[in-house]
Amino acid sequence: MEIFKYMETYDYEQLVFCQDKTSGLKAIIAIHDTTLGPALGGTRMWNYATEEEAIEDALRLAKGMTYKNAAAGLNLGGGKTVIIGDPLKDKNEEMFRAFGRFIQGLNGRYITAEDVGTTVEDMDLIHEETNYVTGISEAFGSSGNPSPVTAYGVYVGMKAAAKEAFGSDSLEGKTVAVQGVGNVAYTLCEFLHKEGAKLIVADINQASVDRAVNAFGAVQVSVDEIYSQDADIFAPCALGAIINDNTIPQLKAKVIAGSANNQLKDTKHGDLIHEMGIAYAPDYVINSGGVINVADELYGYNHDRAMKRVAGIYDKIERIFEISKRDGIPTYVAADRLAEERIARVGKSRSQFLQNGKHIISGR
Numbered sequence: 001m002e003i004f005k006y007m008e009t010y011d012y013e014q015l016v017f018c019q020d021k022t023s024g025l026k027a028i029i030a031i032h033d034t035t036l037g038p039a040l041g042g043t044r045m046w047n048y049a050t051e052e053e054a055i056e057d058a059l060r061l062a063k064g065m066t067y068k069n070a071a072a073g074l075n076l077g078g079g080k081t082v083i084i085g086d087p088l089k090d091k092n093e094e095m096f097r098a099f100g101r102f103i104q105g106l107n108g109r110y111i112t113a114e115d116v117g118t119t120v121e122d123m124d125l126i127h128e129e130t131n132y133v134t135g136i137s138e139a140f141g142s143s144g145n146p147s148p149v150t151a152y153g154v155y156v157g158m159k160a161a162a163k164e165a166f167g168s169d170s171l172e173g174k175t176v177a178v179q180g181v182g183n184v185a186y187t188l189c190e191f192l193h194k195e196g197a198k199l200i201v202a203d204i205n206q207a208s209v210d211r212a213v214n215a216f217g218a219v220q221v222s223v224d225e226i227y228s229q230d231a232d233i234f235a236p237c238a239l240g241a242i243i244n245d246n247t248i249p250q251l252k253a254k255v256i257a258g259s260a261n262n263q264l265k266d267t268k269h270g271d272l273i274h275e276m277g278i279a280y281a282p283d284y285v286i287n288s289g290g291v292i293n294v295a296d297e298l299y300g301y302n303h304d305r306a307m308k309r310v311a312g313i314y315d316k317i318e319r320i321f322e323i324s325k326r327d328g329i330p331t332y333v334a335a336d337r338l339a340e341e342r343i344a345r346v347g348k349s350r351s352q353f354l355q356n357g358k359h360i361i362s363g364r
């Protein structure tokens with residue numbers, strides 16, 4: 001990968017490599033765009049096969065955060081971190097504290113939170129070294145684990161997508177095929193089960209599957225079979241790029257609505273599912289509940305205020321379907337337009353000079 005060429009193409013601001021030999025930390029912080037404010041995005045810990053794969057993931061996820069935060073109406077830019085390593089084996093206290101010091105060194109340009117492979121406990125360790133971290137323990141006045149709130153946002157967004165596809169937002173009796181039953185998807189399954197939906201689940205981790213089977217009577221299928229299930233709704237809640245040339249021909253569901261980031265392998269796959277008449281709830285809109293929740297900490301966390309805003313994901317998904325139909329464009333394009341228009345609008349108004357802090361010549 002030609003890194004600078006890639007960064008220039010998608011207009012990335014900064015890529016930071018963090019290494020700490022004692023703890024084994026190898027982290028990559030990607031900051032995509034800070035037009036709207038400091039870059040906020042979680043830290044993913046994953047056993048990447050190659051460094052290139054890790055860099056690419058950090059960059060793609062950071063850009064997704066720019067769009068997510070903009071579309072959610074937050075005054076935040078987009079960034080993300082990946083830590084290279086196995087979250088079950090390679091974590092230690094020093095690693096997250098060293099990472100916290102690297103974040104502190106960015107002086108507020110980047111604020112972190114949880115993502116795949118990291119927990120509230122990891123965020124608490126980062127917090128030992130920096131304040132630029134959200135989703136820490138509630139005892140600190142924080143919002144805690146964002147996953148249940150993300151799940152609520154996905155649930156209401158799925159209902160809006162169901163209304164578009166089936167004419168009613170009721171999920172009672174609907175069959176939902178859930179890919180990955182981790183932190184977000186377990187709570188999502190809880191909401192769906194309560195409403196009377198039937199669940200089919202797949203996960204590479206058998207313990208996660210067992211949990212959903214025992215709690216919600218979900219039916220287990222293998223990770224390869226999840227795409228082709230006779231389901232009304234496909235909910236991707238694991239990793240990205242799962243809507244691709246291989247999986248699209250297998251899909252029978254009329255709705256795609258799940259928490260995973262970067263679901264489309266490429267934009268052409270978004271075009272293809274649009275042509276097939278599948279109602280796709282754009283990933284970074286439907287999964288924005290977690291970031292809306294942690295971002296509320298920046299104002300002094302208020303759970304009711306945050307949840308009210310997260311409930312608004314229903315209306316946002318409805319609006320995206322409206323734009324999609326009005327303009328004859330795929331929903332992912334409609335969402336991108338919403339985000340890009342906001343960044344352009346706010347960026348333009350920011351260009352009006354405002355003296356902030358010390359007078360510009362006061363240091364003379």
Ligand SMILES: NC(=O)C1=CN([C@@H]2O[C@H](COP(=O)(O)OP(=O)(O)OC[C@H]3O[C@@H](n4cnc5c(N)ncnc54)[C@H](O)[C@@H]3O)[C@@H](O)[C@H]2O)C=CC1
Binds near residue numbers: 147
């Ligand atoms: N946690 C949050 O608040 C947010 C999460 N997301 C996204 O939602 C997705 C899930 O996040 P979490 O639930 O937090 O992560 P998690 O790590 O708790 O859950 C992911 C699950 O997917 C499973 N998995 C991995 N590869 C798989 C495969 N090929 N097939 C089936 N299952 C597989 C894992 O074993 C795990 O159980 C990720 O893409 C994440 O970036 C997005 C916004 C917020």
Ligand SMILES: CC(C)CC(=O)C(=O)O
Binds near residue numbers: 040146290
């Ligand atoms: C987990 C969230 C709080 C932030 C994030 O990284 C995301 O929404 O993907």
